[in-house]
Amino acid sequence: MHTKNGLISAVVFPLLFLLLSIQASMGQHAEQAGDLPLTDTLPMDDGVTQGRLENGLAYYIRHNAEPKDRVVMYLATKVGSILETDDELGLAHFLEHMQFNGTKNFPKHELVDYLQKAGVRFGSDLNAYTSFDETVYQLPIPSDDPELLKNGLQVLRDWAQDALLSDDEIDKERGVVLNEMLGGRGAEQRMRDQYLPMILNQSRYAKRLPIGTKESIEGFGYETLRNFHHKWYRPDLQALIIVGDIDVSEMEAQIKTLFSDLKNPEQEAARNEYEIPLTGKNQFLAVTDPEMPQTVVQVVVKHPEAKVKTVADYRTQLAKSLFNQMAGARFAELTRQSDPPFIQGGGSIGGFLRGLDAFTMYVVAKPGEIQRGFESVVTEFERIRRHGFTETELERAKNNFLTGLESAYAERDKRKSESYVDSYLNHFLEGESALSNENRYRLGKQLMATISVQDVNALGKQYYVDSNRDILILAPDKDKGNLPDETAVNSWLAAIKGTDIAPYDDNMQDVPLLETPPQAGTVEKRVEKPELGVTELKLSNGVRVVLKPTDFKNDEIDITAFSPGGTSLYSDTDFLSAAYAATVVNGSGLGPYNATQLTKYLSGKNVSVQPYISERTEGFRASSGKKDLQTAFELIYAYVAVPRLDPDVFHGYMKRIKASLANRSDDPDAVFADTINAVLYNNNIRRTSMTVEQVDQIDPQRAYDIFKDRFADASDFTFTVVGSFTEAEIMPIILQYLGGLPNTGRKEEAPDLGIYPPEKGLERTVFRGKEQKSSVRMYYFGDYDYSEDENMQLDALESILNIKLIERLREAESGVYGVSARASYAKYPRYRYSFSVAYGTSPEKVEPLMASAIDEINKIKQNGPEQVDIDKFVSEQKRVLEVQLRENGFWLGHLSGSYQNNEDPAYILNYVDELRNVTAESVKAVANKYLVEDRLFKFVLMPAAE
Structure with a gap:
């Protein structure tokens, strides 16, 4: 069980609050998209059976056979921490815990015990979350056992209204929740306590974090919890979502039998809707903490939320996804400079909290460079606002979207049951349509063709405005004296607005990745393993290939490769260069393309190839769709034949690493982890976290040479390929690109470095x-x-x-x-x-x-x-x-x-x-x-x- 409080760690990922799906509209468009009037309401998924009992309980039931003999059951309740009174702080979340501590048909801990006996794992399968506005329980179970299926429904029935809430179990659970609260305490929570009132505009949300307070959890009365349960756990606020390998009609009948007797209170409390008011004002706050390891600046421009209800709304949603994709590509390019202006930076248009959307910019600044980092992010979005994106950027973004759309549609009959749940949850909680696979594909294809670069560029002007703007700085205590105040930051913004900013130059190439294709090899040996559905090949250059065609997915091919050796073959002096060799090369591009150009070259392709060098092996991790399988193997061959070293990318990456490590010693958890490794492995460089000083030990030319050495001989490589291919389809590609890899005939084995903990404990x-x-x-x-x-x-x-x-x-x-x-x-x-x-x-x-x-x-x-x-x-x-x-x-x-x-x-x-x-x-x-x-x-x- 966990608290889903709608906020993410500022240290791990600085976009604190943009969790909800993209929801907004952007003005007027053409009156028609293909054969779809834009004013039409989005159609509901006709593959789901919907209903509502007389007591108000809603239900969504769908048959889906992936995975076979499994079903996911959810109970959603429109009850969250926002409904709590001052005497009830934390009780929505506490009540979620109590549902696992005894219900009418599963007293004490019999529920968890029973489900564990059925193979359901507590925490990973059986789980729940509480947020500001809802509490959701999840139960994935086998559906091939009628008794288990029946009891699964009984569990949901008990969760709906029959928690026992005994005194002794309540008292036991206080300690569990207090420890959950304690585990979340730290720099980010201490800072969050200070900035939430501002970010949430002094609204009720700022005072209703789902976890509650120590005082409330320790001191609430038993009857207070029971009254909260009686008041809010009622069928008119609840929905069942059941998706899986089931008989829908039979399941619907069982729901009607089992849930129709749920009662609503005679005196129903009003389920009020709360908002975060927009004041029209701009706000500023700087917060510091001694354990904050980095300086983060965020700019949040809030806007009223626009629901996605019509075809026009959905078109706007697609345009926003294009905006965010193109903005992300621009910032990825900025990080590849020889001296990047920040550790991380970027921004997007998205959801905020219920009732609001937001345009957010963020920067994780390098030490002492807060102004430079901030100005670089703002400048890029100002460039977008003034000049917009280019037609070629939009074309790539559309191609990427359509590739994903085609891939998802190809897998529609293999789609996992779990993936349907969120859309039905959103329909119940937010009233938004859940599109069918067919309508999502049809709408996506037709609407994407109608979105112009002017449509996307208009979003920048609409969302990047100077009202309802919050600027938040989170920083280490030791930098407190050097942080800018509101006047300084406003002056930075004003200066940028008064500066000439050139349009973006979309530097592209369109040349073959390989000047000449490799010379194909042959198959020297073939071994069938019919019990596994596997064919093992030995190619003429020594490469071993293990093929397993499957029908598990319609358009998914996964590839991995290994060869013995890795960093173990290099001295401690060369270790860091060896450890970062694959990262250095992977970030430099391939053949005639630098990294940015390679990303553009691969746009619209469903392919990913990553070389790696671990301690004992080197190899590849790759995936692709059927259409792009040849590209995947072409990339694998290119990493061996035409790798690149880009000094600018290398130096920029090293500077960002140094900046991210600068305050590592201020993080207690990092110091603890470092101490454990230092004690267990006697400070061995291969087992300890890298320090700022050690970054300089990474030599780019040595890293490049090590990479080429590790991949110079393919004769001891084993490639494993699993997925939706036939041998006839893949063999010509295998023979050309794997059969064409170099063979020097060397024999290597990763040595035992002897790095082990002491014999006796301490x-x-x-x-x-x-x-x-x-x-x-x-x-x-x-x-x-x-x-x-x-x-x-x-x-x-x-x-x-x-x-x-x-x-x-x-x-x-x-x-x-x-x-x-x-x-x-x-x-x-x-x-x-x-x-x-x-x-x-x-x-x-x-x-x-x-x-x-x-x-x-x-x-x-x-x-x-x-x-x-x-x-x-x-x-x-x-x-x-x-x-x-x-x-x-x-x-x-x-x-x-x-x-x-x-x-x-x-x-x-x-x-x-x-x-x-x-x-x-x-x-x-x-x-x-x-x-x-x-x-x-x-x-x-x-x-x-x-």
């Missing part, structure tokens, strides 16, 4: 941070008896321990919001394992909870796990694998991983049968074997001393 405590919160990381490391069975047993231990830790640390002791156990194991360079336990809590609970976690580990070591928890693991594995076996991404990873580990990939076909080998004794054995006390490392982050 303890370290780091004191950093203003907030009274702590983080705990516990690790076990050691040598490992690698085998398929041992891996399965360790996976079972991870799953079972996760269950027990949640039951103990969260549910029984109310000491954490989340806790996780994670197992990992490796075959190369040495058989090794690691096992970790991680959680956050308050400082006074660190030691008691650590003792509880170790106690749960010891119980498994002494007695073995309970059979019910083994059954949950087995059920989850079976259900997860059922879906994975119909996914290209799973097969790509499984096949490539098996070849890297020199394993037979066919073992996956017997995996479900082998689950019978997981027993209480087998899990107990691996727990005693690997969770050894003297191999336990304990790391704790505590707040800094006052």
